[in-house]
Amino acid sequence: MAAPTRPTPARRAAIVGGNRIPFARSNSAYAQASNQDMLTATIDGLVARFGLQGKQLGEVVAGAVLKHARDFNLTRESVLGSRLSATTPAYDVQQACGTGLEAAILVANKIALGQIESGIAGGVDTTSDAPLAVSDDLRRVLIGLNNAKTVQDRLKALGRIRPGMIAPEIPRNAEPRTGLAMGEHAAITAKEWQIGREEQDELAVASHRNMAAAYDRGFFDDLVTPFLGLSRDNNLRPESSVEKLATLKPVFGRGEGATMTAGNSTPLTDGASTVLLGSDEWAAENGLPVLAHLVDAQTAAVDYVHGGEGLLMAPVYAMPVMLARNGLSLQDFDFYEIHEAFASTVLSSLKAWEDEDFCKTRLGLDRPLGSIDRSKLNVNGSSLAAGHPFAATGGRIVAQLAKQLHEAGPGKRGLISVCAAGGQGVVAILES
Amino acid sequence: MSDWYRDFANSGFGTTITRNLGLPRPAVLRRYEPGQPLLPGPAVVGSAGEGRLRDAVTELLRAEGVHVQSPVTADGATDGEKPAAVILDATGLRTPADLASAHDFLSPAVKRLRATGRVLILADPPSDAASPAQAAARQALDGLVRSIAKELRNGSTANLVHVPEGAEGSIASPVRFFLSGRSAYVDGQVMSVAAADIPAAADDERPLAGKVAVVTGAARGIGAAIAKVMARDGAHVVAVDIPAAGDTLAEVANEIGGTALQLDITADDAPQRLIEHLRERHGGADVVVHNAGITRDKLLVNMDAARWNSVMAVNLQAQLDITQALLDAEGVLKPDARVVCVSSQSGIAGNRGQTNYAASKAGVIGMVRAWAPTFAERGATINAVAPGFIVTEMTAKMPFGTREVGSRINSLQQGGLPVDVAETIAWLSQPGSAGVNGQTVRVCGQSMLGA
Numbered sequence: 096m097a098a099p100t101r102p103t104p105a106r107r108a109a110i111v112g113g114n115r116i117p118f119a120r121s122n123s124a125y126a127q128a129s130n131q132d133m134l135t136a137t138i139d140g141l142v143a144r145f146g147l148q149g150k151q152l153g154e155v156v157a158g159a160v161l162k163h164a165r166d167f168n169l170t171r172e173s174v175l176g177s178r179l180s181a182t183t184p185a186y187d188v189q190q191a192c193g194t195g196l197e198a199a200i201l202v203a204n205k206i207a208l209g210q211i212e213s214g215i216a217g218g219v220d221t222t223s224d225a226p227l228a229v230s231d232d233l234r235r236v237l238i239g240l241n242n243a244k245t246v247q248d249r250l251k252a253l254g255r256i257r258p259g260m261i262a263p264e265i266p267r268n269a270e271p272r273t274g275l276a277m278g279e280h281a282a283i284t285a286k287e288w289q290i291g292r293e294e295q296d297e298l299a300v301a302s303h304r305n306m307a308a309a310y311d312r313g314f315f316d317d318l319v320t321p322f323l324g325l326s327r328d329n330n331l332r333p334e335s336s337v338e339k340l341a342t343l344k345p346v347f348g349r350g351e352g353a354t355m356t357a358g359n360s361t362p363l364t365d366g367a368s369t370v371l372l373g374s375d376e377w378a379a380e381n382g383l384p385v386l387a388h389l390v391d392a393q394t395a396a397v398d399y400v401h402g403g404e405g406l407l408m409a410p411v412y413a414m415p416v417m418l419a420r421n422g423l424s425l426q427d428f429d430f431y432e433i434h435e436a437f438a439s440t441v442l443s444s445l446k447a448w449e450d451e452d453f454c455k456t457r458l459g460l461d462r463p464l465g466s467i468d469r470s471k472l473n474v475n476g477s478s479l480a481a482g483h484p485f486a487a488t489g490g491r492i493v494a495q496l497a498k499q500l501h502e503a504g505p506g507k508r509g510l511i512s513v514c515a516a517g518g519q520g521v522v523a524i525l526e527s
Numbered sequence: 528m529s530d531w532y533r534d535f536a537n538s539g540f541g542t543t544i545t546r547n548l549g550l551p552r553p554a555v556l557r558r559y560e561p562g563q564p565l566l567p568g569p570a571v572v573g574s575a576g577e578g579r580l581r582d583a584v585t586e587l588l589r590a591e592g593v594h595v596q597s598p599v600t601a602d603g604a605t606d607g608e609k610p611a612a613v614i615l616d617a618t619g620l621r622t623p624a625d626l627a628s629a630h631d632f633l634s635p636a637v638k639r640l641r642a643t644g645r646v647l648i649l650a651d652p653p654s655d656a657a658s659p660a661q662a663a664a665r666q667a668l669d670g671l672v673r674s675i676a677k678e679l680r681n682g683s684t685a686n687l688v689h690v691p692e693g694a695e696g697s698i699a700s701p702v703r704f705f706l707s708g709r710s711a712y713v714d715g716q717v718m719s720v721a722a723a724d725i726p727a728a729a730d731d732e733r734p735l736a737g738k739v740a741v742v743t744g745a746a747r748g749i750g751a752a753i754a755k756v757m758a759r760d761g762a763h764v765v766a767v768d769i770p771a772a773g774d775t776l777a778e779v780a781n782e783i784g785g786t787a788l789q790l791d792i793t794a795d796d797a798p799q800r801l802i803e804h805l806r807e808r809h810g811g812a813d814v815v816v817h818n819a820g821i822t823r824d825k826l827l828v829n830m831d832a833a834r835w836n837s838v839m840a841v842n843l844q845a846q847l848d849i850t851q852a853l854l855d856a857e858g859v860l861k862p863d864a865r866v867v868c869v870s871s872q873s874g875i876a877g878n879r880g881q882t883n884y885a886a887s888k889a890g891v892i893g894m895v896r897a898w899a900p901t902f903a904e905r906g907a908t909i910n911a912v913a914p915g916f917i918v919t920e921m922t923a924k925m926p927f928g929t930r931e932v933g934s935r936i937n938s939l940q941q942g943g944l945p946v947d948v949a950e951t952i953a954w955l956s957q958p959g960s961a962g963v964n965g966q967t968v969r970v971c972g973q974s975m976l977g978a
């Protein structure tokens with residue numbers, strides 16, 4: 096596939112740093128916290144870290160996947176409740192699990208174009224304080240009740256309520272078009288790519304161990320700010336082992352070939368993350384560091400409904416387009432951050448890039464992208480360890496990777512790959 | 528934190544009760560607020576013998592807008608308003624006989640001293656005396672000032688500053704401090720100034736303007752108060768605390784427009800990380816306050832190694848390591864830097880169940896004394912403050928009886944506030960305090976412990 100080479104942008108946006116709150120398993124430490132509470136606290140932690148009190152930034156862009164009606168202007172409301180200047184504009188975005196990374200790309204692009212000098216990208220999600228909707232029937236009755244003018248009309252409207260209408264619709268982690276849970280979709284892909292149980296469990300254990308070690312060496316000291324009594328992600332299991340994980344029963348897929356367990360799949364999680372971006376000049380003027388630059392990004396989507404592709408395989412398609420545009424091979428990176436929605440998703444992606452036939456027929460490449468050095472993958476842990484509050488994962492990864500690159504020295508390159516519901520995927524390149 | 532007893536004793540009903548029962552009546556102290564005059568009334572300046580500081584002090588007071596009265600004799604006519612400060616220049620003392628003139632000046636003047644007044648004596652250090660008689664006379668002032676401090680009531684304090692020959696140019700900063708509300712809880716203390724290059728007087732309201740000040744243990748308690756006072760005085764504060772305290776640390780930083788640095792000061796790479804942070808973000812540091820501290824109390828016979836080691840690591844070794852690394856790092860610690868280390872009264876008096884803590888805090892006193900000449904060479908200073916009973920979340924958890932006794936056994940009959948420690952540290956951090964070096968200033972209301 097001949098990808099057009101890319102016009103050199105006027106400048107690249109710098110990643111200055113990040114802040115997130117520890118991620119918490121659903122209905123645990125943050126059960127009483129709203130999206131706005133978490134996002135505001137996370138912005139305030141970033142403000143404290145970088146001395147942004149009272150400052151007007153170019154823009155704050157963030158989003159949540161699960162939103163209440165009251166969250167309609169979530170990011171702007173969070174900015175108003177934060178220590179940033181109230182004259183900082185904000186808007187919401189939503190691209191399922193790609194939200195956080197997409198927000199960073201949006202802010203970076205405006206910086207690259209010179210439309211803004213600085214900005215915050217972020218994301219937040221709660222599955223504990225999730226919006227409950229009433230059924231369509233009940234909603235129609237309640238709207239009628241609200242519109243009723245007389246007492247008789249009101250009573251008449253109330254009389255139409257049937258017991259069956261009362262059960263609330265709880266948002267599910269399921270695809271609207273297939274009715275399948277995301278894990279079920281991932282299980283189909285895992286089977287297709289013959290991803291074994293043990294390799295999934297090994298990936299999960301590595302994630303937990305890497306992240307625990309990173310916490311212990313203080314790596315997260317300037318990436319995380321405690322919230323509501325948590326100072327580390329409460330999903331983190333430093334003592335996790337392949338033997339322990341092997342005892343778990345599969346939860347997705349059926350029968351013999353089922354390999355996906357609660358141990359190698361991310362649980363529902365609450366949390367928020369933010370990333371501070373700016374032009375190099377803005378960073379210098381404010382005495383702020385430049386950890387890395389955002390070089391390029393690409394999104395892709397697959398037809399998982401009728402097209403025979405796996406729901407979470409879109410990043411696999413986005414990758415070669417972005418690599419070609421930048422004249423890079425899959426091996427030209429010092430770090431790989433592949434979001435661990437499920438261990439099998441990471442492994443399926445890696446296998447697909449190694450597969451000659453797949454790369455030829457599906458990706459339209461002459462040669463497979465090849466394999467990567469696995470010791471460069473998710474070196475400080477990823478979503479299997481931290482958990483995955485949908486929209487917050489992108490910000491976690493961008494800040495974490497930027498810091499890794501900075502620690503490794505100038506000229507290092509990192510690759511991000513995030514799969515998202517709806518058959519979408521976002522990939523990006525950072526460079527120190 | 529409210530002092531219920533002080534508030535009660537100062538209420539109409541409480542005054543009657545406490546007076547009739549002969550109970551102590553702790554005063555509401557005069558604490559500094561920006562815009563406040565140096566003194567709430569006039570000052571009297573006198574001397575014992577031919578003092579060499581009297582004129583300089585008088586001039587300094589006038590420049591501050593203080594009305595300076597002439598001394599009155601025991602039976603002489605009173606000169607207008609009651610004084611808010613009584614200052615004795617005792618640099619002229621030659622023999623104990625000269626002390627009579629100190630008595631003649633102080634007795635009637637102190638009698639008229641108003642509430643929250645200040646008695647300040649300036650004298651030569653006994654160690655420099657020309658004769659045993661002169662040394663005796665100078666040393667006698669220690670007993671004199673400490674006794675005056677115990678006799679004073681209504682929140683008044685008495686302190687002594689030793690000014691050796693040649694250090695006259697260094698006195699403005701300590702004189703201002705001891706007269707002002709910043710020294711509210713510093714009482715019955717003896718300290719020294721040395722000759723130093725004193726920069727031209729800075730902005731009185733914002734003496735730390737443009738300075739970068741690192742404060743460890745800033746997430747709460749005394750550290751949070753230090754951060755706030757530093758910021759009020761104009762500094763940009765780098766607030767440091769352990770990562771687990773990061774949320775309250777962020778609140779402190781956001782309240783004062785500072786920055787938060789989550790760092791365990793005992794980590795092996797803590798000095799390096801602090802230095803890199805200061806280089807990258809702030810171009811260095813002007814002030815470093817080693818405030819972070821912990822207690823792990825147990826009687827010595829029951830104390831395990833973990834308790835001993837953790838207290839030593841936080842309270843002493845981290846201060847040593849970070850300070851040494853800052854001295855070694857090219858261009859990070861500014862030439863006229865100020866380092867202030869938090870010690871404790873326990874390090875002076877000792878405390879049952881606190882062998883580890885008291886040892887660490889006594890170590891701090893030795894450390895600043897030993898480092899002072901090195902710092903002086905650079906135009907910098909290093910000092911310690913030793914807080915007494917300071918009312919914090921920590922002391923609020925003490926049993927009622929222990930807390931009440933702990934807070935009353937001092938000349939001001941009350942516990943100090945975190946802000947009192949903070950004001951003293953902020954004063955030591957001022958450019959004008961260049962002459963105060965290697966000292967340990969107690970902020971204890973003249974505690975009876977270790978006095």
Ligand SMILES: NC(=O)c1ccc[n+]([C@@H]2O[C@H](COP(=O)([O-])OP(=O)(O)OC[C@H]3O[C@@H](n4cnc5c(N)ncnc54)[C@H](O)[C@@H]3O)[C@@H](O)[C@H]2O)c1
Pocket residue numbers: 743744745746747748749750767768769772790791792793818819820821841869870871872913914915916917918919920921922
């Ligand atoms: N409160 C008193 O009466 C009193 C009296 C004498 C001395 N002091 C001293 O004053 C200082 C402050 O005391 P406080 O009463 O505010 O105590 P505190 O416990 O309220 O605050 C101490 C702070 O230091 C932080 N800290 C502890 N270990 C740390 C580490 N390894 N790295 C970074 N930060 C760390 C803590 O997280 C905490 O925020 C201490 O050195 C204490 O020994 C207090």
